[in-house]
Amino acid sequence: MTETIQSIVSEIRSSNSFLLTSHEGPDGDAVGSSLALASFLRKIGKDVCVHFSDPIPELYSFLPGVETVQAGIPERDFDVAFILDIGELRRAGDEFCRFSRIGKRVNLDHHLGCELFGDHNLIDSSAAATGVLVHRIARSYGYAFDIETALCLYVAIITDTGSFRYSNSNKEAFTIAGELIECGVNAWDVAEQLYENQPCKRLELLAQCLPTLELFAGGRAASVTVTLDMYAATGAGAELTDGFVNYPRSIHGVEVAVFFRQLDVSKWKIGFRSKGKVNVAAFSRALGGGGHHNAAGCNLDGSYDDVRSKVRAIVGSYL
Ligand SMILES: [Mn+2]
Secondary structure, eight states, X not given: OHHHHHHHHHHHHHOOEEEEEOOXXXXXXXXXXXXXHHHHHHHTTOEEEXXXXXXXXXXXXXXXXXGGOBSSOOSSOEEEEEEESOSSGGGGOHHHHHOOOEEEXXXXXXXXXXXXXXXXXXXXXXXXXXXXXXXHHHHHHTOOOOHHHHHHHHHHHHHHTTTTTSTTOOHHHHHHHHHHHHTTOOHHHHHHHHHSOOOHHHHHHHHHHGGGOEEEGGGTEEEEEXXXXXXXXXXXXXXXXXXXXXXXXXXXXXXXXXXXXXXXXTEEEEEEEESSSSOTHHHHHHTTOEEOSSEEEEEEESOHHHHHHHHHHHHHHHO
16 A cells, blocks of 8 residues: 555656546535645646536535536646546546546545546545545645645545544544634534535425425434425426435434435436444346445335335335
């Protein structure tokens, strides 16, 4: 691991132009770790282009450097491409996967079983966030952290640890967070940006979603549903449903939460969340999807009643 970090640092020292990207549907770690790396590289005088295949959610628009993110990749050569927090290369999007004017590829990730597609692969599933890996690299370079880089890293870590609640909230995550606070990051300002800044439409949509709450499997599972009608009634879009599945999961005695999200008249996206004991990847695989122990999902076609009973049967048979 230390050797990989050393090789990446040498690659940074000997290169000038960098292309950075992360996964589709970017989350706080994807955006925060990429912008932190961009900020560090720019401050040491490098030429940096940040590309995301999907738009950056409005929630992260306060991050320094977000205005430099490009939806397209300029037709030019890059010495090094950093691919962050991605798990599988295809999640970088078609444009990046087709783009070949790259000298070396560096893969930074903390997903278990990440594909080793890089010339350098810094993969550590014990890292709380990909931002932690960026911190290790910048520190190993001897970089004195500035407030912009620190703010992006803090957001990467706080979002991927669920505000230091999830089981990945290890000592390294807290130690780095402490250092970032020392650099001038204000914990309340960040929390206010992330959690006290919701569009009103999101709560209106949540108000329509919560009455759909159902407990099943003897109270060990619970679900909520969002339909196309609810989007139409509130003017809110699917991107505002992030976190809705945490409400059924938060119930006493519930081990598995299910989120039914209507994509089209008879198309549904099903999200599963576990409190830790139950492996929800097993449900989603049984239904043709994928995911991780604590978070998984799949798509199903059919009427709500059909999809709902199929999912409840699978979850019931495992619990
Ligand atoms: Mn991550």
